[in-house]
Amino acid sequence: MKQSPYYKVFQDDSKFWEEKLEVIRLIFDTWIDVQRRWVYLEGIFLGSADIKLQLPNEYSRFRSINNEFVKLMQQVSKNPEILEVVSIPNLEDQLSHLSKLLNNIQKALGEYLERQRTAFPRFYFCGDEDLLEIIGNGKEPVKILKHIGKMFAGINTLELTGSEKRSVVAFASKEGEVVKLEEVQNISAGAAVNDYLRQIESAMRSTLALLLDKASAS
DSSP, rough: OTTTTTTGGGHHHHHHHHHHHHHHHHHHHHHHHHHHHHHHHHHTTTOHHHHHHHHHHHHHHHHHHHHHHHHHHHHHEEEEEEEEHHTTTHHHHHHHHHHHHHHHHHHHHHHHHHHHHHHHHGGGGSSHHHHHHHHHHOGGGGGGGGGHHHHTTTEEEEEEEEETEEEEEEETTTTTEEEEEEEEOOTTTOHHHHHHHHHHHHHHHHHHHHHHHHHHHO
């Protein structure tokens, strides 16, 4: 448009809209980043009681951010016209601030997951979302069975017994091969998921070692 010989006729209007569109672009870039982080973290901090207990400070910060972001979205929904939206006072600064806070929380969450993986190295075979699901459902062993195959090669699931399904009696492959544990592993109600998985891993090793010893002796 600037190359047009008639540009001077609408030069002022062109500059106005060029500046306005640039502001809209910058706001949208930040807005998309905030919304993407918010959607990811909202499912974690508001959907898992364990995360709330493990990261109380980050949980409190996210609740505050969540209230601010939801309030902003409610304000936008009342008048969603784009020119009205970008006229909200300090909108760009507010979104930039939220983006920074969410980034800090996501970083703290990443450090927390790294600590969990250090405590039980087989968690390194699980992606962040899978690991969060494991931690979030750690109090109910039956809910983490679908992730067992990711942590233990060749093993598809564990066999649980008891009214609350908290006693591990065997492990099985995809092909249906079942190995009975030499000693039943009972998972206490308050046990951390990484602790009882380590306990089960140790039982698997001792069982396989014993079976190998018996096979070589026969």
